[in-house]
Amino acid sequence: MQSQATIQSKLPNVGTTIFTVIGQLAARHDAINLSQGAPNFPCSPQLVELVAKAMREGHNQYSPMAGVLALREAVAAKVETLYGTRYDPASEVTIMASASEGLFSAVTALVHRGDEVIFFEPSFDSYAPMIELQGARPVPLKLAPPSFDIDWQAVRAAITPRTRMILLNSPHNPTGRILSDADIAALKDIVRGTDIIILSDEVYEHVTFDGAIHHSMSRHPELAERSVVVASFGKTFHVTGWRIGHCLAPAALMDEIRKVHQFAVFAADTPMQHALAEFMADPGHYLGLSDFYQRKRDLLAAYLKESRLELLPSHGGFFITARYDAIRDEPDSDFVQRLIRDHGVATIPVSAFYSDGTDHRLIRLSFAKDDDTLKRGAARLCEL
Structure with a gap:
């Protein structure tokens, strides 16, 4: 037509x-x-059965906009155990209809026309379009093989009065790079005393190799207080088609993100949330x-x-x-x-x-x- x-x-x-x-x-x-x-x-067959059980028990209508409380509590408990930061399940944890929705809602809520967002290429291909849709300017900084290390001097040089956000992804898609102690120290030094928000795409948070730790923004209080952390149940539990993730942020940031989330999808799938809350009671499902x-x-x-x-x-x-x-x-x-x-x-x-x-x-x-x-x-x- x-x-x-x-x-x-x-x-x-x-x-x-x-x-x-x-x-x-x-x-x-x-x-x-x-x-x-x-x-x-x-x-896991157990996870499938838990979803079926949730459906049989009648958990088939809209969940609360922020997500099923039991799942938000499970996420907060996991993050506190692994990274040492306590997020309030009531105001600082939101269950999203995929990590992609979490990223989109965060950028939409916190980035304004004329702002600039620094991110690192190669990057997941949704980053730049999300920024452009807000009337903001993507500022891609290139990482080069074989190490794909971040040039923090280049980051510092790229910051202007319009810089609103730095978007990070670790473990990194597509390169497999992870943030190091030196990266974290440089990041802290650059954002200290600024109004820059960090958006941290951590969908592979439980997949680091050779004994390396995952440097979640939640692990570092100085960064956590200005960070939005997005993660994925789909990547973690081999259910990418379920399109369910979560978002962590200080209450003031999360309040704005939820304003977008409620009009984008309102709430993530209900039976999956109930199932995941029960499944997460065993940390072995993600620690291995x-x-x-x-x-x-x-x-x-x-x-x-x-x-x-x-x-x-x-x-x-x-x-x-x-x-x-x-x-x-x-x-x-x-x-x-x-x-x-x-x-x-x-x-x-x-x-x-x-x-x-x-x-x-x-x-x-x-x-x-x-x-x-x-x-x-x-x-x-x-x-x-």
């Missing part, structure tokens, strides 16, 4: 996401999926994730040992990046499509995580897959 309405796009430079494009191409060629950051193995995913990282690396890919370090999350320039000299988007068409393996080009398409000849591989998928996908990559 031809629309007769005149349309002025709010996101004129945004098209279909690379994840959709790759997903459609991979489906067409029945490719092995090493691209998507979603597990292809089942979640680092070992679980480290084994998968190491397994994929071992399977790829005989390949011509150069694997870069991965210190956390679901992903590892790999150089392919020893195989072909072509743009990463072309290489990824070639892998799907000619070799039946789906990956993601890292250039898709830069707003200007910076191409370091890197691809992102997901190891959040069952062992057979990792083995079969790696075998095809070793043929290159």
Whole structure:
């Protein structure tokens, strides 16, 4: 149907996401999926039964706008145990309809027209559009391989009187980098005495490797008092399709975020909240994730040992990046499509995580897959 309405796009430079494009191409060629950051193995049968029980018990209508109190209390207790900061479940914890909704609600509530938001590329592709939709200016600072370290002098230089927010992601998608003690010290020094808000995307908070700790903003009181922390039940419990996450912030910030949340979705799915509250009573359901995913990282690396890919370090999350320039000299988007068409393996080009398409000849591989998928996908990559 031809629309007769005149349309002025709010996101004129945004098209279909690379994840959709790759997903459609991979489906067409029945490719092995090493691209998507979603597990292809089942979640806990106990969790499924708890959801079914909640449904049978009648928890099928709207939950309170801020979320089921028992789940907010479980989140607050977990965070206090792990990171030492106590959030008030009544006013400082909100259950969101996905971590993405938490990020969007925080940016919408706290960033105004003319503000600037600093974030780091490569980055998840929703960050810049969320900022632009507020009439604010995204300020991407580039991280370079192989270490993808943050240049804090560049951060300091990028701050202006209009800087409203710094958006961080650790463990980092797509690079697997995690914040260090030095990063935290530099961040504290930069924001001290300012009105800058920190938005911390911590969806992989329970997936750090080689004994490293997760530097949540909640771990550091000086940062927690100016931070919004967003996390994901979906990533933690292998249920990404349930679209449920949570948000932590001081009450004054959370009050503004809830104003947006209530009109965006009002409340997250009710039976899942009741189930998760009961499931979280056993910390083992999330405390074992680092070992679980480290084994998968190491397994994929071992399977790829005989390949011509150069694997870069991965210190956390679901992903590892790999150089392919020893195989072909072509743009990463072309290489990824070639892998799907000619070799039946789906990956993601890292250039898709830069707003200007910076191409370091890197691809992102997901190891959040069952062992057979990792083995079969790696075998095809070793043929290159």
